[in-house]
Amino acid sequence: MYKVLTIAGSDSCCGAGVQADLRVISALGAYGTCAITAITAQNSLGVSSVFNVPASIVGQQIDAVISDIGTDSLKTGMLVSEEIVEVVCDKFRKYSLKNLVVDPVVTSHQGESLLSGDGVRKIISDMIPLSCLVTPNIPEAEILASRKIKNLSDLKDAASVLIDKGASNVLIKGGHAMNREDGNNEEINGESIDLFYDGKEFQYFREKRLDIDNVHGTGCIYSAAIATELSKGNEMISSITVAKKFISKIIKESTMPGKGSRLADFT
Numbered sequence: 001m002y003k004v005l006t007i008a009g010s011d012s013c014c015g016a017g018v019q020a021d022l023r024v025i026s027a028l029g030a031y032g033t034c035a036i037t038a039i040t041a042q043n044s045l046g047v048s049s050v051f052n053v054p055a056s057i058v059g060q061q062i063d064a065v066i067s068d069i070g071t072d073s074l075k076t077g078m079l080v081s082e083e084i085v086e087v088v089c090d091k092f093r094k095y096s097l098k099n100l101v102v103d104p105v106v107t108s109h110q111g112e113s114l115l116s117g118d119g120v121r122k123i124i125s126d127m128i129p130l131s132c133l134v135t136p137n138i139p140e141a142e143i144l145a146s147r148k149i150k151n152l153s154d155l156k157d158a159a160s161v162l163i164d165k166g167a168s169n170v171l172i173k174g175g176h177a178m179n180r181e182d183g184n185n186e187e188i189n190g191e192s193i194d195l196f197y198d199g200k201e202f203q204y205f206r207e208k209r210l211d212i213d214n215v216h217g218t219g220c221i222y223s224a225a226i227a228t229e230l231s232k233g234n235e236m237i238s239s240i241t242v243a244k245k246f247i248s249k250i251i252k253e254s255t256m257p258g259k260g261s262r263l264a265d266f267t
Contacts, residue, residue: 002030002231005065006224007058007088008077008105009038009050009114015263016217017077023266024224028246030231033069035061038080044216044258050114055083062091072231073099075223076127082118089126099230102131103223104140120144129166133236135223136162137173152193159197169236170197171205171226173219196240203237205244215254216261222247 004025011017018034025032035058041049065071074097079085092100104123106115115123124144128134138149144165145158149172159170174193194205225246229239254262 002228003033003069003071003073004030004224004228004231005033005035005062005071005074006077006227007035007037007062007074007079008220009040009080010036011217012041013043013216013258013263015044015261016220020217020220020264021075021077021224023264024221024246025228027266028225028228028242030072030228031069033065033071035065037078037084040078044256044260044263046260047114050080052080053084055081055087058084059087059091062088066091066095066097071097072233073101073227075101075103075227077103077220077223078105078114079119079123080114081116082122085119085122085127089122089130092130098132099227100127100131100133101223101227101230102127102134103219104134104136104144105219106140106143124165128162131167132230133169133171133226134162134167135171135173135219135226137219141172152195155193155195156197156202159195159202163197163199168198171195171240173222194240194244196237198236205240207244207248210248210251212251212254212262214261215251216263218247218251218264221250221264 006021009017011019022032037053037058039051040047141158142149145161149158155172162170172195192207192209196203225243226239229242250264253265255265256262
């Protein structure tokens with residue numbers, strides 16, 4: 001039995017966060033456990049309020065899961081605060097865990113702040129060096145790398161900065177469109193381009209950009225899929241490849257049960 005622990009916030013519309021992660025983990029054939037960092041009141045239109053779970057309770061959830069069930073990989077999502085980031089890092093070291101996928105959730109798809117400034121700095125200083133993979137989208141990569149990303153050259157620069165900050169591997173997700181060509185005249189319009197970098201070689205994961213807007217939770221789903229494949233002992237590139245195909249299918253089959261963003265449909 002493959003096991004994956006997700007450490008993230010609760011999403012009341014189940015499009016993102018812990019609920020989405022657990023659905024992904026199950027769909028890809030592993031057993032999912034969780035530690036909830038925050039309770040959000042949200043729907044397809046956005047987040048209306050957030051209740052932060054005390055860092056000590058987050059730590060106790062991790063203790064409960066690891067001491068009994070254990071895990072083969074884990075992923076982080078919405079961590080809310082510096083204190084929670086610190087607790088997660090402490091537990092990772094205490095239990096000598098492996099395969100940490102860090103999805104650095106900083107803001108919601110509507111722009112609401114979901115992580116404090118001190119929390120961002122703590123992720124950079126403490127969590128990124130522990131990770132096997134960091135999976136920011138373009139706005140998140142801009143924050144973590146402290147630079148604007150407008151083309152593929154900028155993507156490479158940002159990935160290099162994150163490697164310099166201690167990341168083992170970086171995958172910058174290209175779901176947020178870039179509207180220029182890079183200096184090598186590589187066409188990026190009309191494509192969703194994810195850039196992987198291991199500190200030695202750059203690799204692109206390209207897909208035709210789907211004419212489907214505002215699918216809520218795709219970042220959570222993508223990173224959870226990668227963590228699940230890693231839990232099975234698969235290599236990094238093959239795990240990303242499987243996850244990329246999975247998220248493309250999810251986007252194509254997404255639905256609109258509410259009045260706002262589209263949501264993943266696992267039925």
